[in-house]
Structure formats: C-alpha cells, structure tokens
Amino acid sequence: MLSALQQKRLSYKPSVPPLLNDLSAVSLEPDGPSNLPDKLCKIFVKTHDLHKHTIKKSRKVDGRKLIVGALFSGGQAPGGHNVLAGLFDGITQIHPHSRLIGFIDGAGGLIENKCKTLDAAAIDSVRNQGGFDLIGASRIKIETEEQFEAAEKTVREQRLDALVIIGGDDSNTNAAFLAEFFAAKGLSISVIGVPKTIDADLRSDEIEISFGFDSACKTYSEMIGNIERDALSSKKYYHFIKLMGRSASHIALECALATCPNLTLISEEKRGLAQIVKEIADLIEERKKLGKNYGVILLPEGLIEFIPEIKELITLLNQILAKETDTDAAVKQLGEEQKAVFFSLPEKIQQQLLSERDPHGNVQVAKIETELFLIELVGKELEQRNLKFNPVHHYFGYEGRACLPSNFDANYCYALGKFGALVAREKVTGVILAIQHVSRSLAEWELTAVPIVSLMDFEMRAGKEKPVIAKALVDLESPAYLRFAQKRGGWKLDDAYQMPGPMQFFGDAEITDSAPLTLK
Numbered sequence: 001m002l003s004a005l006q007q008k009r010l011s012y013k014p015s016v017p018p019l020l021n022d023l024s025a026v027s028l029e030p031d032g033p034s035n036l037p038d039k040l041c042k043i044f045v046k047t048h049d050l051h052k053h054t055i056k057k058s059r060k061v062d063g064r065k066l067i068v069g070a071l072f073s074g075g076q077a078p079g080g081h082n083v084l085a086g087l088f089d090g091i092t093q094i095h096p097h098s099r100l101i102g103f104i105d106g107a108g109g110l111i112e113n114k115c116k117t118l119d120a121a122a123i124d125s126v127r128n129q130g131g132f133d134l135i136g137a138s139r140i141k142i143e144t145e146e147q148f149e150a151a152e153k154t155v156r157e158q159r160l161d162a163l164v165i166i167g168g169d170d171s172n173t174n175a176a177f178l179a180e181f182f183a184a185k186g187l188s189i190s191v192i193g194v195p196k197t198i199d200a201d202l203r204s205d206e207i208e209i210s211f212g213f214d215s216a217c218k219t220y221s222e223m224i225g226n227i228e229r230d231a232l233s234s235k236k237y238y239h240f241i242k243l244m245g246r247s248a249s250h251i252a253l254e255c256a257l258a259t260c261p262n263l264t265l266i267s268e269e270k271r272g273l274a275q276i277v278k279e280i281a282d283l284i285e286e287r288k289k290l291g292k293n294y295g296v297i298l299l300p301e302g303l304i305e306f307i308p309e310i311k312e313l314i315t316l317l318n319q320i321l322a323k324e325t326d327t328d329a330a331v332k333q334l335g336e337e338q339k340a341v342f343f344s345l346p347e348k349i350q351q352q353l354l355s356e357r358d359p360h361g362n363v364q365v366a367k368i369e370t371e372l373f374l375i376e377l378v379g380k381e382l383e384q385r386n387l388k389f390n391p392v393h394h395y396f397g398y399e400g401r402a403c404l405p406s407n408f409d410a411n412y413c414y415a416l417g418k419f420g421a422l423v424a425r426e427k428v429t430g431v432i433l434a435i436q437h438v439s440r441s442l443a444e445w446e447l448t449a450v451p452i453v454s455l456m457d458f459e460m461r462a463g464k465e466k467p468v469i470a471k472a473l474v475d476l477e478s479p480a481y482l483r484f485a486q487k488r489g490g491w492k493l494d495d496a497y498q499m500p501g502p503m504q505f506f507g508d509a510e511i512t513d514s515a516p517l518t519l520k
C-alpha cells in the first residue's frame with residue numbers, strides 16, 4: 001500500500017531534453033577514439049579504441065525489437081527506478097515488442113541468470129519512487145573466469161541486445177571488463193554503464209554528476225537544518241554530524257553550502273589529526289566567549305582515510321589484510337611508526353580499522369565511528385583548557401539513499417534511461433552515459449556516450465595494481481569549494497544557519513526543480 005505522496009509521485013511525468021522525446025528522430029555520431037596509454041590498450045585489446053558518441057538529430061530511423069537486461073550494483077541511490085522507467089519507455093518507443101529484463105540482486109542475478117521481465121505494470125509501480133527494490137542490488141563483482149563465462153551464458157540465453165549496469169566507479173570498471181570479454185567472444189551486445197552513487201565521486205569532463213546525490217543531499221540538508229534550529233533553540237549541545245559519502249567530501253560540501261553550519265571538515269584538505277582537534281576546540285572556546293555553548297559541525301565519512309598519519313596506516317592494513325586473515329598477525333606486520341599510530345587510537349577505532357574489507361579490499365568507512373573518535377579527542381583537549389562541552393553525535397547515511405527522488409534526480413534518471421535505450425539501438429558498447437549542463441534548461445543538456453576505458457587509471461586494490469575508474473574527489477580549486485572557503489569563516493561565530501526544509505515536489509519551480517548547489 002503506497003502513501004498518498006507515493007501515489008501522487010507515480011503520476012509525475014519527468015521532463016527530458018527535447019532530443020529524447022522521439023528516439024526515431026535521433027541517432028549517435030562518433031567523435032573519434034580515445035587515446036589510451038599502452039598499458040590499458042594491452043588489457044582492453046578489443047575495446048581500447050572505442051569512440052565517444054554524441055546524440056544528434058537525424059532523419060527518421062526504423063527501430064527493431066530490442067531485448068535489454070539491466071541491473072543495479074552497489075549502494076542505493078534515489079532515481080534508480082526512473083532509469084528503468086526511461087529504458088522501458090525508450091525501448092518500447094523504438095519498437096513496441098521490445099523487452100526489458102531486470103537481473104535480481106545485481107551482478108549475482110546475471111551470473112545465475114536470475115531475472116524477471118519488467119513489463120508496463122512493474123515499471124508503472126515504481127515510477128518516481130526511491131530505492132532499488134523492484135529488482136534489488138548487491139556489491140557482487142564479476143571477477144573470476146567462471147563468473148565471466150556464466151555472465152556470457154546468461155546474455156546468450158536471454159538473447160540480450162544490451163546489458164545496462166547501473167552503478168558507481170567500481171561497477172562501471174566491471175562493465176568495461178564485461179564489454180571487453182563479450183567483444184573477445186564475438187558477442188554483439190552493448191554493455192552500457194549508468195553513473196549512480198550518492199557519493200558523486202564518479203565524474204569526468206562529461207559526467208557532471210552521478211544520480212542520487214541531489215536527493216540524498218536534500219534529505220541530509222533538511223535534517224541538518226532542523227538540528228541547527230534545535231541547537232539555536234536549546235543552546236546546549238554541540239552536534240557532530242557525520243555524512244555518508246565514502247572517500248570524497250562532495251556530500252559534506254553540498255550540505256555545508258545549503259545549511260551554513262559552524263564548521264565543516266573537508267577530507268581533501270588533508271589536515272593532520274592534531275590540527276583538526278585544535279580547530280574544533282578553538283571554535284568551541286571562541287563561541288563560549290560569546291556565550292554560545294552550542295554549534296553544528298559536519299564531517300565527511302571518509303575523513304579518517306585522509307588524515308595523513310591514519311591514511312598511511314589504512315593503506316598498509318589494506319595490503320596486509322588482502323593476504324592475512326588473522327587481524328592480530330596483521331597488526332604485528334605493521335612498521336614501528338604505523339604501530340604507534342594504531343595503538344594511539346581508541347580500541348573501538350582499532351577494531352573498526354581491522355574489520356572486514358569491502359569487495360574491493362578497502363576499509364568500510366561507513367562502519368568507522370569517526371564522529372565519536374573526534375568527540376573523545378576534542379573532549380580531552382577541552383579538559384586541558386578547563387572547558388566542558390555537551391556533544392551529541394549523528395550519522396546521516398542510509399536515510400538519504402533510498403528516499404523519493406527529487407524532481408532533479410527523477411528527470412535526470414529518466415533521461416539517462418531513455419538515452420540508454422538509444423545507445424542500445426545504436427549497438428554502441430563499453431560506454432557510460434553522460435549528461436552535461438544539467439543545472440541549465442533541458443534544451444541545453446548535452447548527451448554523450450563515453451568509452452569507460454577513457455576514464456581509467458591504475459590503482460592498488462587488495463594489494464595488486466589494477467585498472468580502475470579513479471574516484472573524483474573535491475577539487476580545492478573548484479568554484480563550489482572556493483565559495484565555501486570564502487564563506488565558512490563567517491559561519492563560525494555568527495549563526496548564519498539556513499534551513500532548507502523538506503524536499504518539495506509541488507509549487508514554485510525554483511524550489512521543486514533546483515539542481516545541486518555545487519553544480520551552479
């Protein structure tokens with residue numbers, strides 16, 4: 001049973017760029033191959049010279065029946081169901097007998113050929129709804145030869161013309177490997193990636209933003225604004241709010257611009273631990289002099305990974321734990337300096353740093369209680385200054401990942417899905433869908449299919465050098481960061497808090513259709 005708002009959202013009609021209205025009147029134009037370094041060409045033998053393609057008006061094209069498979073990979077991001085809706089509407093516009101197949105629980109469904117046909121009724125039940133629950137998702141990666149072969153068997157059995165992988169940096173890296181594998185096997189299938197992640201760390205010159213970021217940030221900003229108002233009213237607590245976002249601080253930056261809290265830590269500034277603790281303690285002391293014993297402090301989930309001394313420790317632990325399962329033995333293998341850092345941390349944090357790695361061999365920052373760790377250290381520093389504070393800690397993460405998508409994400413995702421249908425029709429493979437100028441009017445959106453390999457670099461993963469799409473971190477030269485840097489001094493002592501309020505779906509377009517502030 002849907003809530004009244006969910007029901008109302010089912011009938012929202014996403015707006016798309018005019019070129020996507022009639023797919024029979026557009027085609028894709030190649031732009032020239034990417035010039036990849038030799039090291040990548042040797043790995044992507046069949047797909048290293050793929051072209052970038054841009055959508056163009058064309059004379060009427062007759063569509064053929066398409067069978068397209070889709071899966072969700074990684075964490076939820078609001079708008080995923082609209083990618084499926086756009087795909088469905090796109091392929092059935094191309095040919096009314098086209099079929100969309102959803103693989104159950106991510107790549108696992110592809111490997112095991114567990115899937116279901118997504119017909120009009122199924123798609124209509126999730127239009128403009130949050131979550132990925134229509135088909136589920138997982139972090140399963142296709143890694144072994146057997147898994148690649150199982151995926152091949154599935155796409156042959158299902159007679160897929162295209163496979164759409166809706167995922168983040170690692171899932172799109174996986175999509176590039178699948179495209180290469182299928183091409184080497186002589187399969188004529190398009191593998192198409194869609195940039196998904198609330199973290200917004202999957203970006204390039206062409207990919208302006210990943211979907212889900214806008215809705216998640218609007219949800220967190222509403223809650224931060226509410227807490228600011230509470231702090232301003234009760235005047236007794238310091239709220240430490242950790243925000244999801246894995247490594248990059250894009251979410252913290254966006255929320256800071258929307259809510260103007262007293263302090264926001266940005267991991268990419270790479271401050272040492274002592275410096276961070278001093279900055280927070282100084283803020284509390286200065287505010288106390290003004291009679292203000294309250295405040296709001298934002299910290300990104302990935303902060304701990306960027307603190308230089310802890311970063312070194314984590315990198316080494318990731319390498320050791322890729323081979324060593326006994327955590328005590330792993331600690332013994334650390335150098336003297338890293339051991340000293342490790343044992344200087346609270347026991348709980350030590351345990352969290354040793355906890356199970358994600359499927360890519362990285363520490364799971366969502367499970368590290370950095371906010372509590374900082375509260376403890378700041379408390380000790382304040383004690384030395386004969387000061388006290390009343391901290392409250394929060395973690396805003398999962399509550400923003402499956403919310404109803406904002407109009408921005410609903411439109412953006414639907415456009416990505418429809419564009420994906422066109423890319424499938426044009427048989428282009430190994431590409432990720434990219435839309436530029438998304439904060440401008442729809443007519444100005446530029447749609448490009450970019451070879452995934454052109455986004456790749458080499459990184460150490462689980463102790464080995466691997467080609468991956470590098471995570472896009474906050475650029476300390478970007479206009480959004482510079483604006484934040486210019487404003488934050490004034491937010492420390494003056495309570496310039498802004499309360500964005502709940503995400504709006506009805507009313508003034510300025511409020512309902514706004515794009516992320518960091519894009520403006």
Ligand code: FBP
Nearest residue numbers: 074075168197198199244245246366
């Ligand atoms: P994706 O990159 O897969 O979209 O996931 C993002 C994220 O929400 C991070 O912000 C967070 O650190 C992580 O997922 C949490 O992972 P899990 O869902 O496995 O707990």
